[in-house]
Amino acid sequence: MLGHIQSEFRYYSCGSMMAKMNVRGNEMMDDLCRDLDIPFRRNGSFVVCLDENEKAGIQALYDRGVKNGVPDMEILSGDEARKLEPNLTPDAVCVLYAKTAGIICPFKLNIAMAENANVNGVDFRFNTRVETLKKEDGFWKLRTNNGEYKARYVVNAAGVYADVFHNMVSKKKIHITPRKGEYNLLDRNAGGIVERTIFQQPTKYGKGVLVAPTIHGNVIVGPTATDIENKEGVNTTQEGIDELTQKATRCVPNLPMRQVITAFAGLRAHEDHHEFVLGPVEEDETFIDCAGIESPGLTSSPAIGEYIGNMMRDMMHLQNKENWIATRKDILKPSELSIEERNELIKKEPAYGQIICRCESVTEGEIIDAIRRPLGARSLDGVKRRTRAGMGRCQAGFCSPKVMEILSRELGLPLDEITKSGGESKIVFERTKGLEDK
Amino acid sequence: MIEKKELTCINCPMGCALSVELEDGVVKSVTGNTCPRGDAYARTEVVNPVRTVTSTCIVEGGDKPRVSVKTASPIPKGKIDEVMKDINAVRAEAPVKIGDVLIKNTAGTGVDVIATRNIEKIA
Amino acid sequence: MKNYDIVIVGGGPAGLAAAVAAKKAGNDSILILERDKELGGILNQCIHNGFGLHTFKEELTGPEYAWRFIQQVLDLGIEYKLNTMVMDIAPDRTVTAMNKEDGMFQIPAKAVILAMGCRERPRGALNTPGYRPAGIFSAGTAQRLVNIEGYMPGREVVILGSGDIGLIMARRMTLEGAKVKVVAEVMPYSGGLKRNIVQCLDDFGIPLKLSHTVVDIEGKEHIKAVTIAEVGPDRKPIPGTEERYTCDTLLLSVGLIPENELSQKAGVEMSRITNGPVVNESLETNIPGVFACGNVLHVHDLVDYVSEEATRAGANAAAFVADGCKEEKPAHPITLHATDGVRYTVPSTIDTDRMTDQLTVRFRVGAIYKNAYVSIYYGDERVRHTQKRIIAPGEMEQVILLKDDLKKHPDLSDITIKIENE
Secondary structure, three states: OOOEEOOOOOOOOOOOHHHHHHHHHHHHHHHHHHHHOOOEEOOOEEEEEOOHHHHHHHHHHHHHHHHOOOOOEEEEEHHHHHHHOOOOOOOOOEEEEEOOOEEEOHHHHHHHHHHHHHHOOOOOOOOOOEEEEEEEOOEEEEEEOOEEEEEOOEEEOOHHHHHHHHHHHOOOOOOEEEEEEEEEEEOHHHOOOOOOEEEEOOEOOEOOOEEEEOOOOOEEEEOOOEEOOOOOOOOEOHHHHHHHHHHHHHHOOOOOHHHEEEEEEEEEEEEOOOOOEEEEEOOEEEEEEEEOOOOOHHHHHHHHHHHHHHHHHHHHOOOOOOOOOOOOOOOOOHHHOOHHHHHHHHHHOHHHHOEEEOOOOEEHHHHHHHHHOOOOOOOHHHHHHHHOOOOOOOOOOOOHHHHHHHHHHHHOOOHHHOEOOOOOOEOOOEEHHHOOOO | OEEEEEEEOOOOOOOOEEEEEEEOOEEEEEEOOOOHHHHHHHHHHHHOOEEOOEEEEEEEOEOOOEEEEEEOOOEEHHHHHHHHHHHHHOEEEOOEOOOOEEEOOHHHOOOOEEEOOOEOEOO | OOOOOEEEEOOOHHHHHHHHHHHHOOOOOEEEEOOOOOOOHHHHHOOOEEEOHHHHOOOEEHHHHHHHHHHHHHHOOOEEEOOOEEEEEOOOOEEEEEEOOOEEEEEEOOEEEEOOOEEEOOHHHHOOOEOOOEOEEEHHHHHHHHHHHOEEOOOEEEEEOOOHHHHHHHHHHHHOOOEEEEEEEOOOOOOOOHHHHHHHHHHHOOOEEEOEEEEEEEOOOEOOEEEEEEEOOOOOEOOOOOEEEEOOEEEEOOOEEEOOHHHHHHOOOEOOOOOOEOOEOOOEOOOOOEEEOHHHOOOOOOHHHHHHHHHHHHHHHHHHHHOOOOOOOOOOOEEEEEOOOEEEEEOOEEOOOOOOOEEEEEEEEOOOEEEEEEEEEEOOEEEEEEEEEEEOOOOOEEEEEEHHHHHOOOOOOEEEEEEEOO
16 A cells, blocks of 8 residues: 655645645654654655646645645756656656655554554454444444444544445535545565655646655555445456556656556545545534545544544543553564574574565564564454565465464464455365365 | 267377277277377377376374375276265375375275375374 | 585475485585475475476376485485575675574575575466455465365366466366366467366366456455456457356466576576576576576476476586686687577576586477477577477477587587577
């Protein structure tokens, strides 16, 4: 998934929640990533202008960025830009360079925040779908597929489904369209083709796609933007794949699209007014929306948390927690240690001497850590998103049977109950021979 | 009775489409082949097609849950299903040595099913 | 950590044969590093028969074939380490590896033999549109689950790609009670052996659809169906030819890629065609003392040829060490050129002083040729012209060059191998 921390100047009108949250979120990111031990790099971004006649648009973006409070921007000529990014197209006439833009692993950011919430007392119920929601005797009653829950306050952060829940409690309807974004991820061999996140200037011919390094050294290309009906429609399409190739090579002509290792799609929760819907619904201050969170949602997320958190503290008259745990340690990465340190570690914990994922050099020790930590991994994807095991060029061909074995052992589950990603995503069905082993 | 059978030669990537004419089960002619190997293949494949069956058997108390096996020599093609039934019903005990006979005379073919790998016993 | 003359990276068929040959050539300081928990490599999961006709003059299964070599390694007392991953090979031939018992360790080897094998192309590399549910496996992963772990990935199977592993798995899954609905192959011909098409598909009535590919994958959590369409000569799907197959398993057998991450980090020069190292007549890479053999060098279809090639690499590595690890370039190297339908040759260069009396040059073609000629040119002069009934991309070809013959052409600098129609 794309992990682009925007230094926003782009499409958000001045004074909008999007603009405010985005600038604040960007500001908060360094401290947050330090506290939660997440890799984050301010690699900078380019918005590339490919047409002499569109140069004024770049100036307008710059001006808007200044008004929105975005620091460290600069307009570069095509040649200046190519000095920094030699693979940028010769057609680039100028670029807007935003130095505070950055990249992050979005899985890590989410998982780290969840783990931190968990150790500070937040309970999580996974595989629990809220079916109905109503207010009774001053309490919200939430009926789910896993029983009923009662709450004084409800925060609606249901992504593309946020309109469904909002509309259950409010007469002032909102409407969210799933806006599909397809991405292609390229092998690390393609890494280094760009240093910065390369956007195309949006023009009357439409929006381009970005080409960016990921924090792990791959190259990501995307997203497309297609409005769809299906709130679960995270499939990729041939049209999307063709569009990515065609658009991405406009800014970076020698992008090696043959080195794609995986493709995926996500859905942005696009509210009709293209604005974050943050705060209580009109009818009831105990139902609080965090709806319509599309791009720049990832960048904004800590700011949204702060904003909603402060709001709820005031409403509920909350006190700061005394034994608040502010920091978290990420999964130990032996590859960042010296040989001596590594050998010390292996002596204490031999599992760190066994490589499981050969493409990404992930050890058994890291996988065990991912499973045993707070809100630990329960599936192949859970392990993958925490450790990168299976995220490399062989796409889990070799390591998935081994990771399944470790999950099975650690969780005390038979192999045929291990899933790719929860729910119905079982990987193997039954034993061969139609017989259970004794 | 005259019978005609079509098959694909497996001797080389040409994969010639072979036509075999049989009269009362005796091969009368082979056509479609481009070399003598095709003729020879057609004659045996039509009259008596045989296959080596390879699979796995359950093994208990071993360092692996399955042991790979094969029929010690090719068996009639029509017997594959019956041989698989035999194979699926076996529960071998570790240790197993390569070549160990796990089924004698499988499906009445006169052929044994033997282990094709070693399985160590675990304590 | 003890030092060794020869470190062999990989304990599959290539590594085992290389080790045996190096030992027989007189070297007593050999270490095999194997990442899996047993020797034998991928052969252990290839439980079907058909291995060893050339080497042992009998048909063996994969584990049996591997065992013949493992036995020799054990009998000869060759050392090996299991569950050990090589992390790095330096240009000075220092090998860094790691396991639970020894931790991370380095061996300054006099010679290194690359025998890491290959991996399967994953779905991602095809960029097939659709969802990304559970139930999609590369054929080899499914093979491991079924044959080694004893688990079935599913009951209703579609296979994309007609490589040999895909064909073999069609039969395996069928024998284990699954229904294999169709095998789709994007090319107009199968890359698999005819024998496998007949005995793995035809025997069980499994249709093979040539010039067809998967254009959509359904099912958000677990795969529910795929859509298959015919492709045109440009390999693009033809609208209107779509057919939907419900299934709970999709197996991919769409090509193998030599695993050369370590070689590349070491600075080994790579061929863009084979994705393997560029080697000379001794199967030595551009780094003196670093040899390559087996599927890491170029993907083979017969393990017998892997063993034969690895035997040469092992003997050459031993000779390199016995010779004092001399790093001299040949005075008059001959370059081998692959043109007119020939995609590559292994080796790429020949030093006539170092070559054996007979040198096997292996190559593959890019299309199917019927009644065409394999021609060898010394410079501009055609010296050999051999007609073949069929030459196909799926089957590796070879020619043998004679040392005596090459010595008669002392000024020869270029040899070309090509396919000619007349």
